[in-house]
Amino acid sequence: MDETHKTSGSKFLIVTLLNVVITIAEFIGGLVSGSLGLLSDALHNLQDTLSIIIAYIADLISGKKNDAAKTFGYKRAEIIAAFVNASVLIVITVFMVVESINRLGSPQRIDGKLMMIVAIVGLVANFISMLILFSGTKNNLNIRATFLHMLSDTLSSVGVVIASVFVTLFNWTWVDPVITIVIAIWLLKEAFDVIKESTNILMESSPEIDLEEVQSTLLEIPEIVGIHHVHIWMIDENYCILDAHINVQKNLNLSELDEIYSRVGNLLKEKFNISHVTLQAECDRGLDKPLIE
Known part of the structure; x- marks a missing residue:
């Protein structure tokens, strides 16, 4: 304990x-x-x-x-x-x-x-x-x-x-x-x-976080060109989780994706106090999808 x-x-x-x-x-x-x-x-x-x-x-x-x-x-x-x-x-x-x-x-x-x-x-x-x-x-x-x-x-x-x-x-x-x-x-x-x-x-309702602001924050990263299929919820009042698909520039290698994931995690933690982030990187798939679906 x-x-x-x-x-x-x-x-x-x-x-x-x-x-x-x-x-x-x-x-x-x-x-x-x-x-x-x-x-x-x-x-x-x-x-x-x-x-x-x-x-x-x-x-x-x-x-x-x-x-x-x-x-x-x-x-x-x-x-x-x-x-x-x-x-x-x-x-x-x-x-x-x-x-x-x-x-x-x-x-x-x-x-x-x-x-x-x-x-x-x-x-x-x-x-x-x-x-x-x-x-x-x-x-x-x-x-x-x-x-x-x-x-x-x-x-x-x-x-x-x-x-x-x-x-x-x-x-x-x-x-x-x-x-x-x-x-x-x-x-x-x-x-x-x-x-x-x-x-x-x-009920896994979204916490009081502006998802549009989350989207604009992530799009400030040059390699990210889109974000969709976003889910955000809380385990308790202090532990917030985000799950999302991000569209990235083509021809990025795995090490570059690792760096993007780290930057996203740090940004979301510092700005929105999101504790746990799970991302799925895509190129063209879902690029026309809305933020929430």
């Missing part, structure tokens, strides 16, 4: 332990105080613990080397985990909204002081978990999906703390479900973004 996966593995372990503690505290606190916010937060944390375990297993699988069964490796295990975790988050968030609406119609007595104490404990632990995962969110969709769970719980805890103040000072029990609804709406948007990105990768 490489150093990156060892580091992410230790992060997942610490965050898992923190979430187990938070879940137990908030379940007990929610039942005793009568706070829907605490109970929904506890449910969130319970699911988060499972999602972190899923993310960690996916992280281990993605670190396996390429083999005959998976020639592109196991990197998409993390994309699948991100999709599953974001989907589950949407289900739980919808459940929170429904329960909050029901609670607005039939307010219940809430122990504001106990609600505040437990919520502050949960807030601190969730914030620590969020900080632990933050560094990996830019380059890893799996960690980003898990971080989103932690962020959702942190915001939920903030909401519960705010609600507990109003419950304690003014006995405004309706603030508890209202804040839950507001946070849930924001979470739905964030979770849909993760689902959209992970689905695009799983």
Whole structure:
């Protein structure tokens, strides 16, 4: 296992332990105080613990080397985990909204002081978990999906703390479900973004790369006179692949083609961050073909 996966593995372990503690505290606190916010937060944390375990297993699988069964490796295990975790988050968030609406119609007595104490404990632990995962969110969709769970719980805890103040000072029990609804709406948007990105990768959609610009870049190489039959997709959010046929000048020898392939690979890596390039050289065949076919 490489150093990156060892580091992410230790992060997942610490965050898992923190979430187990938070879940137990908030379940007990929610039942005793009568706070829907605490109970929904506890449910969130319970699911988060499972999602972190899923993310960690996916992280281990993605670190396996390429083999005959998976020639592109196991990197998409993390994309699948991100999709599953974001989907589950949407289900739980919808459940929170429904329960909050029901609670607005039939307010219940809430122990504001106990609600505040437990919520502050949960807030601190969730914030620590969020900080632990933050560094990996830019380059890893799996960690980003898990971080989103932690962020959702942190915001939920903030909401519960705010609600507990109003419950304690003014006995405004309706603030508890209202804040839950507001946070849930924001979470739905964030979770849909993760689902959209992970689905695009799983469906081998083209990344946000201008293919016309790719074409013009390659045609700057004098020996290349055309490009067609282009396919571009992503294995994960960091590993982009391009497959294409290029038309080259006639009478080039094999060593000259090797040099062209190297130049193309370097150009695409530097300008578009395309990691893996497969080219088929042709002379006249396909010269009249479009870029995409």
